[in-house]
Amino acid sequence: MKGNNKKTSFFILYDQLRWEEKSLIDAAKKKDIKLEVINCRENPIDLDKDEFTYCDDIILQRCVSYYNNLHSTAAFEGLGAKMINSLYTAIMCGNKLFTHMELAKSGIAIPKAFCAFSNQSAMDILNKNGYPKVIKPVVGSWGRMVALLKDKEAAEAVIEDREHMYPLYHVFYFEEFVKRPPRDIRCIVVGNKVVAAIYRYSGDNEWKTNMALGGKAEACKVTNEMEGLCLKVAKTLKGEILGVDLMESDENGLLVHEVNNTTEFKNTVRVTEIDIPSLIIDHMVTTNK
Amino acid sequence: MIKCTECDAEIKIPDDAMENEIVTCPDCGASYELIKSNNGFAIRPAQSVGEDWGE
Numbered sequence: 439m440k441g442n443n444k445k446t447s448f449f450i451l452y453d454q455l456r457w458e459e460k461s462l463i464d465a466a467k468k469k470d471i472k473l474e475v476i477n478c479r480e481n482p483i484d485l486d487k488d489e490f491t492y493c494d495d496i497i498l499q500r501c502v503s504y505y506n507n508l509h510s511t512a513a514f515e516g517l518g519a520k521m522i523n524s525l526y527t528a529i530m531c532g533n534k535l536f537t538h539m540e541l542a543k544s545g546i547a548i549p550k551a552f553c554a555f556s557n558q559s560a561m562d563i564l565n566k567n568g569y570p571k572v573i574k575p576v577v578g579s580w581g582r583m584v585a586l587l588k589d590k591e592a593a594e595a596v597i598e599d600r601e602h603m604y605p606l607y608h609v610f611y612f613e614e615f616v617k618r619p620p621r622d623i624r625c626i627v628v629g630n631k632v633v634a635a636i637y638r639y640s641g642d643n644e645w646k647t648n649m650a651l652g653g654k655a656e657a658c659k660v661t662n663e664m665e666g667l668c669l670k671v672a673k674t675l676k677g678e679i680l681g682v683d684l685m686e687s688d689e690n691g692l693l694v695h696e697v698n699n700t701t702e703f704k705n706t707v708r709v710t711e712i713d714i715p716s717l718i719i720d721h722m723v724t725t726n727k
Numbered sequence: 728m729i730k731c732t733e734c735d736a737e738i739k740i741p742d743d744a745m746e747n748e749i750v751t752c753p754d755c756g757a758s759y760e761l762i763k764s765n766n767g768f769a770i771r772p773a774q775s776v777g778e779d780w781g782e
Contacts, residue, residue, distance in 0.1 A: 454760065454773065455748040463745075477747055 446494055446726050448719075451510060453478045453501045457704045458715070462498070465715035471723060478506050483513045493518035496722050498679075499700055504532055504577055507700055522722065523699045527677045531699035535576045535611050537675070544674040546667065547693045549685070550614040557597050560610040564593050570615040573597075575607055579698070581646040583607070586615065613695070616687045620645075622695070623658055623684040625668045626706055626714055627677065629721045632665045634712040636705060655705040667692055675699075678725070679718055729770055733757040740768055749773050 448466070452459050452475060459475075466473035476492075478501050497519045501507035511528045515521045523531075530536050541548050552567065554560035564571055564587065573596055575583045587593040600607045625635040635658040640646060644653070668682045671694055681701025685693045703714045729738045736754035740761065744750075748761045750770065759770035 452747070455745055457749075460743075460745070460748065475745075 446496060447492075448473045448722050448726075449476050449492065449495060449497045450474075450500050451476045451478055451497050451514065453503055453506050456502070456702070458702055459500050461704075461707070461715040462500075462718060465713070465719045469716070469719060469723075471719060473719070478510050483510075483517070485513060485516070487517065490517035490519070494520065496520045496522065496725055498522050498718070498722060499528070501700065504579075508532055520725065522678050522725065523680070524676055524678075527675050527680075527699050530675045531677065531680070531697045533576050534574055534696070535609070537697055538611075540674055541671065541694055541697075544670060546670055546674065547690060549616050549687075549693050549695055552612055554610040554612075555608070557601060560597050560612075561590075561593065564612065565590060567612075569593070572613045572615050574611050574613060576609050576611050577606055584646060586645060587612075616685050616693060616695075617689065618685045618687055621686075623664065623686070623692075624701075624706060625660065625664055625682045625684065626701060626703055627668050627672045627680040627682060628714070628717045629678060629724070630669065630672075632660045632668045632682075633717050634703075634706050634710045634714060635660045635664060636709055638705075655709045657710045663692060667694065671697055678721065729768070731755060731757055731759075732770070732772075738770065744768060 448471060450459055450462060450473060463473060492514060497514055499507060499511050499521055501510060508528050511521050511525045515525045530540050535553055538548055538551050552563055554563050570586055570588045573585050573587055585596050587596060597610065621637045621639045623635055624638055625632050637656045637658045639654045639656065641653050664684065671682050672680055675697060677699060681698035682694060683696040685695050687693050707714050729740060731738055731752040731754065734752060734755040736752055738750055738752055740750065744761055746761060746763050749758055750761060751758050758773040760773045761768045762771055
């Protein structure tokens with residue numbers, strides 16, 4: 439309840455309505471829960487307002503755009519809304535280097551990585567550590583601009599290209615190329631449970647497993663090991679609803695390679711038939727108790 | 728009826744369509760965003776490949 443006795447309301451904050459957002463709206467309707475929508479692009483915010491319309495309301499952040507997502511979370515949370523996920527989670531999950539450092543501090547198994555802040559030092563550290571390595575933009579998704587650097591020549595070409603891009607791409611983040619089956623695992627965390635998981639297989643002639651790149655999905659049984667690992671990730675990053683991506687390393691077992699704070703779940707629902715939207719709505723309601 | 732601006736195929740608008748909803752052409756896969764118009768909905772290309780677009 440709000441201080442002024444106005445009942446706490448539930449919202450989705452979005453910039454595009456995809457299958458996920460529509461399914462959440464449907465799930466709320468079926469439960470007779472009033473879930474309203476806020477279009478981030480059409481709602482300017484007075485950052486110094488004393489009485490914020492959404493103060494103490496529970497708002498599920500569903501903006502697709504990284505920048506819209508991060509900054510609207512900061513604005514809404516700063517003005518008193520309860521955001522799912524929080525600004526802390528958005529900051530830490532939205533940047534692969536930040537995620538790496540937080541997970542490493544908690545002793546969570548992750549691929550070995552290193553970073554550099556100039557072309558020369560990037561080449562130096564690559565040549566020192568050897569190939570192949572994977573270069574990832576610190577911010578980004580759907581596998582875009584992620585490249586496999588098989589040798590020095592490939593690395594030089596990619597790094598030179600980055601010189602002409604936005605400064606964020608001059609932060610070089612490299613990961614070891616993990617030997618694994620041609621798939622990874624996407625686990626969906628809702629509250630204190632891993633509610634579903636899928637294997638994501640690489641598409642034809644593609645080493646990346648992103649669904650956006652034509653990868654295929656298959657249901658995956660959630661093991662105790664997966665559950666324990668994902669919940670440790672959620673605790674570390676203070677996440678309530680997360681997509682945790684795991685790799686099955688031939689040498690080191692399960693490794694966490696990415697954490698999504700506004701996870702897509704259409705394919706997970708399709709292949710597991712688990713009603714994730716309903717579970718998310720339940721979590722929002724539970725949060726209010 | 729709405730036609731895909733890329734391939735001219737018909738795009739079905741769901742009965743429960745909402746403004747800003749993303750619809751996809753069944754033939755060529757192009758994505759569009761629904762916007763309100765006098766006759767219900769019109770489409771505009773969905774922003775999907777922006778520099779920061781995606782989570």
